[in-house]
Amino acid sequence: MTLDTAICARARQARDRRFDGRFFTAVKTTGIFCRPICPARAPLERNVTYFATAAEAADAGFRPCLRCRPDCAPGSPAWGLVSTTVQRALRLMRSEREPQSVERLAERLGISSRYLRRLFAEHLGMRPLAVWQTERALFAFRLLRDTPLTIAEIAYASGFNSLRRFNGVFKQLYQRTPSEVRRAGSVDGVAKGTPARVQLSLEYRPPLHWPQMLAFLGTRALAGVEHVEDGVYQRSFELDRFRGVLRVTHEPKQHRLLVEISSQGGATSLYLLNQRLRRLFDLDADSGAIAAVLRRDPLLARQLEMAPGLRLPGAWDPFETALRAILGQQISVAAATTIAGRLVARYGTAFVDETGTEHSLFPTPEQLAQADFAGLGLTRSRAKTLRGFVAATREGRIDFTQPSLDAWCKQVTALPGIGDWTAQYIAMRSLSMPDAFPASDLGILQALGSTNEKATPKAALARAEHWRPWRAYGALLLWQSLKSGERR
Known part of the structure; x- marks a missing residue:
């Protein structure tokens, strides 16, 4: 990705937090790369070069700074990449624990492996495997410094099946072994606890309106699966056959979320857990760019002023959120949540955590294969729609890695009983597509209408045309305007 060196220079000299994670500064004289907010003395401009990602800097032979910790930097917005194919490839790579061959990845994307390599070289300056290895090794460094996990557990949690391979990749990147990093300790000290209870921090670029995020998730929390109370989000999960519970709290002064994970049976795939939570809370959103577009609409501008730090609530699991969206067709959020709770109670899996508290897991497509609902x-028709969606998911006719909004909507609305509202809402939540817009939503039509008359879907689409490519965030602001009493 092309970087403007003049902007990067001003940002790093000012230590501007808005640019944290957007680029990294590599110092030629020391061989170290830093975040733009690094507190160390700023190097001379002639001695630095800039990279768009930490992985790219590491692949070029630079070592991560031990003071500013590039491994802890917030991520860059996936939608900022030029190529939608690269976006899709990165999402596939980051959603699976083990690496895929370039040939297999290209096959899933419907392109040749040669073309995929060319795209990665053009947009990221790296090979696909190099991206996978450096991102996982950076995450492993974080676990070495901040958790009590053993090196073998960290290798597994980061996605490496071979300890020997992990050691080799890590030493190549950091020019030291995992054992040497562990012995060096961390600035804050290794977190207390046991391998069964680990803490992770999820950094973000401010602002973040945490109460607003919790209010949205709290009204939709599933009994036994999720719980929102006193500023804490909690949910049960299963990753790589390991079940557990995670609790997320906000540390606004540190610009991060703190995640406490308790897992049964050992260390789960923490890299995947980290990626899912970042998408769930939309931590890599470009708030400034989004607000700059949406502020042009007076109604949205008022909402942004009242609650800066807008984020698009995503999904822990795309299938779970999609199924709940189908349940919610033409009924209230409360009614849909109640029915979804019944579905979990009947078809989900219950387990007891280390404190003796019972939790539930949302059922998988395989568990629902024979469900009649x-x-x-x-209604009978809605139950039939659910069965059709479950079958389509199991057979691969529903692809949660669709490259475009139009392609996704075309795929989903081809199933009986699913209309455009559902397809757009699933795109918003399950796929985190920023330009999805359920124009026929009753709340949106009320927010855009007058006191005595709702707007029409056609009028809503026309007005939202000026919000592209952030229409999903506009929809959230419209729903919030109903609660705050603001109207057009």
């Missing part, structure tokens, strides 16, 4: 409070 009778007795949940659904």
Whole structure:
């Protein structure tokens, strides 16, 4: 990705937090690369070069700074990449624990492996495997410094199946072994606890309106699966056959979320857990760019002023959120949440954590393969739609890695009983597509209408045309305007 060196120079000299994670400064004389907010003395401009990602800097032979910790930097918005194919490839790579061959990855994307390599070289300056290895090794460094996990557990949690391979990649990147990094300790000290209870921090670029995020998730929290109370988000999970519970709290002064994970049976895939949570809370959003576009609409501008730090609530699991969206067609959020709770109670899996508290796991497509959904409070047609969606997911006809909004909507609305509102809402939440917009949503039409008359879907689409490519964030602001009493 092309960087403006003049902007990078001013940002690093000012230690501007808005640019944290957007680029990294590599110092030729020391062989070290830093975040733009590094507190160390700023090097001379003639001695630095800039990289768009930490992985790219590491791949070029620079070592991460031990003071500013590039491994802890917030991520860059995925939608900022030029190539949608690269976006899709990165999402596939980051959503699976083990690496895929370039050939297999290209096959899933519907392109040749040669073309995929060329795209990565053009947009990231790296090979796909090099991206995978450096991102996982950077995450492993973080675990070495901040958790009590053993080196073998860290290798697994980062996505490496071979300890020998992990050691080799790590030493090549950091020019020291994992054992040497562990012995060196961390600035804050290794976190207390046991391998079964680990803490992670998720950094973000401010602002973040945490109460607003929790209010959205709290009204949709599933009994037994999720719980929102006193500023804490909690949910059960299963990753790589390991079950556990995570609790997320906000540390606004540090610009981070603190995640406490308790897992049964050992260390789960913490890299995947980290990626899912970043998407769930939209931590890599470009708030400044989004607000700059949406402020042009007076109604949205008022909402942004009242609650800066807008984020798009995503999904822990795309299938779970999609199924709940289908349940919620033409009924209230409260009713849909109640029915979803019944579905979990009947088809989900219950387990007890280390404190003796019972939790539930949302059922997988395989667990719902023979479900008839009778007795949940659904109409026969809605139950039939759910069965069709589950079958399509299991057979691969529903692809949660669709490259475009139009392609996704076309794919989903081809199933009986699913309309554009559902497809757009799933795109917003399950796929985190920033330009999705359920124009026929009752709340949106009320927010855009007058006191006595709702707007029409056609009028809503026309007005939202000026919000591209952030229409999903505009929809959130419209829903919030109803609660705050603001109207057009």
